[in-house]
Amino acid sequence: MPEKRNVLFLAAEAEPFVKIGGLGEVAGSLPRALNALCASKHEVGALQVEVRLVLPFHGGIQRLGLEFRREKRFFVQFLGEELPVEVLSFEADGVVTYFIHSALIPPDSEVYSTDPQEDALKYTFFSFTALQLGEQLGWHPHVVHLNDWHTALAAYLMRFDPNLAPRFQQTVALISLHNLPYMGPRLFSLMEAQQLPRLDSPELPEWARDMPLPMGLYAADHIVAVSPSYAREILTSAHGCGLEGFLRKRRSHITGILNGLDETQWNPAQDAYLVEGYHAPNLEGKLANKRALQEEMGLIQDAQIPLLAVVSRMDTQKGIDLIPSVLQRCTALQHTDWQLVVLGTGDKRIEKMMLDLEKELPQQVRVVLRFDRPLSHRIFAGADILLLPSRYEPCGLTQMIAMRYGCVPVAHAVGGLRDTIRDQGAGNHQNGYLFYRFTPNAFARALSRALRDYGISERWRLVQLNGMQQDFSWSASAHKYLELYQALSRARKRSSD
Numbered sequence: 001m002p003e004k005r006n007v008l009f010l011a012a013e014a015e016p017f018v019k020i021g022g023l024g025e026v027a028g029s030l031p032r033a034l035n036a037l038c039a040s041k042h043e044v045g046a047l048q049v050e051v052r053l054v055l056p057f058h059g060g061i062q063r064l065g066l067e068f069r070r071e072k073r074f075f076v077q078f079l080g081e082e083l084p085v086e087v088l089s090f091e092a093d094g095v096v097t098y099f100i101h102s103a104l105i106p107p108d109s110e111v112y113s114t115d116p117q118e119d120a121l122k123y124t125f126f127s128f129t130a131l132q133l134g135e136q137l138g139w140h141p142h143v144v145h146l147n148d149w150h151t152a153l154a155a156y157l158m159r160f161d162p163n164l165a166p167r168f169q170q171t172v173a174l175i176s177l178h179n180l181p182y183m184g185p186r187l188f189s190l191m192e193a194q195q196l197p198r199l200d201s202p203e204l205p206e207w208a209r210d211m212p213l214p215m216g217l218y219a220a221d222h223i224v225a226v227s228p229s230y231a232r233e234i235l236t237s238a239h240g241c242g243l244e245g246f247l248r249k250r251r252s253h254i255t256g257i258l259n260g261l262d263e264t265q266w267n268p269a270q271d272a273y274l275v276e277g278y279h280a281p282n283l284e285g286k287l288a289n290k291r292a293l294q295e296e297m298g299l300i301q302d303a304q305i306p307l308l309a310v311v312s313r314m315d316t317q318k319g320i321d322l323i324p325s326v327l328q329r330c331t332a333l334q335h336t337d338w339q340l341v342v343l344g345t346g347d348k349r350i351e352k353m354m355l356d357l358e359k360e361l362p363q364q365v366r367v368v369l370r371f372d373r374p375l376s377h378r379i380f381a382g383a384d385i386l387l388l389p390s391r392y393e394p395c396g397l398t399q400m401i402a403m404r405y406g407c408v409p410v411a412h413a414v415g416g417l418r419d420t421i422r423d424q425g426a427g428n429h430q431n432g433y434l435f436y437r438f439t440p441n442a443f444a445r446a447l448s449r450a451l452r453d454y455g456i457s458e459r460w461r462l463v464q465l466n467g468m469q470q471d472f473s474w475s476a477s478a479h480k481y482l483e484l485y486q487a488l489s490r491a492r493k494r495s496s497d
Helices: 022-039 116-130 133-137 148-160 188-193 212-219 228-233 244-249 284-296 320-329 348-360 373-382 398-404 415-420 440-454 457-468 475-496
Strands: 003-010 047-056 069-078 081-092 095-101 143-147 172-177 222-225 254-256 307-311 339-343 365-368 385-388 408-412 433-435
Touching: 003 022, 003 116, 003 133, 003 475, 022 047, 022 095, 022 143, 022 475, 047 116, 047 475, 069 116, 069 133, 081 133, 095 116, 116 148, 116 188, 116 212, 143 148, 143 475, 148 172, 148 212, 172 212, 172 475, 212 244, 222 228, 222 475, 228 254, 228 415, 284 307, 284 373, 307 373, 307 398, 320 348, 320 440, 339 348, 339 373, 348 365, 373 398, 385 398, 385 440, 398 408, 398 415, 398 457, 408 415, 408 440, 408 457, 433 440, 440 457
Parallel strands: 003 047, 003 143, 047 095, 143 172, 172 222, 222 254, 307 339, 307 385, 339 365, 385 408, 408 433
Antiparallel strands: 069 081, 081 095
């Protein structure tokens, strides 16, 4: 008989219920990919898993109008009170999702509040309550898979909460690290009120000992960075955010596994948002989408004009602030017509920078400051080049989506961008363009090389097709997670026997 492992997967957001950023896309796709892999009877070392997802019952989810199943009502001892909790569930695409409904997860609040203390209370309560689902529902997890600071505290509770720890001696705590700088709010007062033991280990800097992500990283059996390059980068002073010393000591407990892409959702051949579907090697449909995007944006409709794009959160992490100076320095742009479409929202300073660029170049630049999923699909399908000058990028899905749509990335060689984009030295396998120093000049040189190749139709078509034909599905990564679950489960069982 194959081994069977139950995996409880905790996240703040997950498609199709709620998605704010890349975490929502991953948390929606990975459990589905793991369950589908095991449902297909494919065995990895004779291991089979069932992954169940747990989310807070955010107001946005409540307003979806879905028919949720009422699973359980119980009380939780939290901050000296007996608080009522209701657990609801919904099954879709082979994944059972549980939703924790409570007064501490108010229906009128955002997924991520601007008030750190509101989120501290909400996600501490969520992590504490989610760990009690196994006992309440009769489905005990062998692996608890956590994601970022919002659920990281659960690893600490599994090991050090005197009431919870005895239940989880043989249970693996695994954290996927999507974005290290976001460590969460300080929890000292909440920990004190909940009578949780303080973390006094000298392995962590003192300032980090009451922050949920460092606490979780300290207590977890294993840490998964969401790309191999990011797993190496977090060990350096440039990207370790002050935890690099601690992380270097845990090096043997850190693995880099590249995120995958939901290729059914991002498929130019069957994308309902496009004016015409297309697939490799036939790219006529992409030209039709380019003309349609130019028309929609009020730009000159000309297939020969290189159409650049930015689809991004307006954040300093994303390096968008480099773009105006790069457009001025790129000599190739100075000798040709070009167009730029920008879609995103976020930092008001960067938003203004993009609007100023549009005012300066009204015939060439269009800026749309909002979250617009259908428009993002149309931009990937219509644009020729995607600009990705991220200061750091743990994994990134945007470059994978762009390549799948024949939109060629020009990106800073960090994290998952370095792991997915092949540039110089790749020969006939090239699928994009990279720059290695985070400077306007380096970015401009990479963009100039892309524009030079754009003018050579056979060369450009090869780069496009290489990206479109690359396998970005979850299949390979899901196999790696299965193997890791198995190894960690066996190690945990040995250590607790």
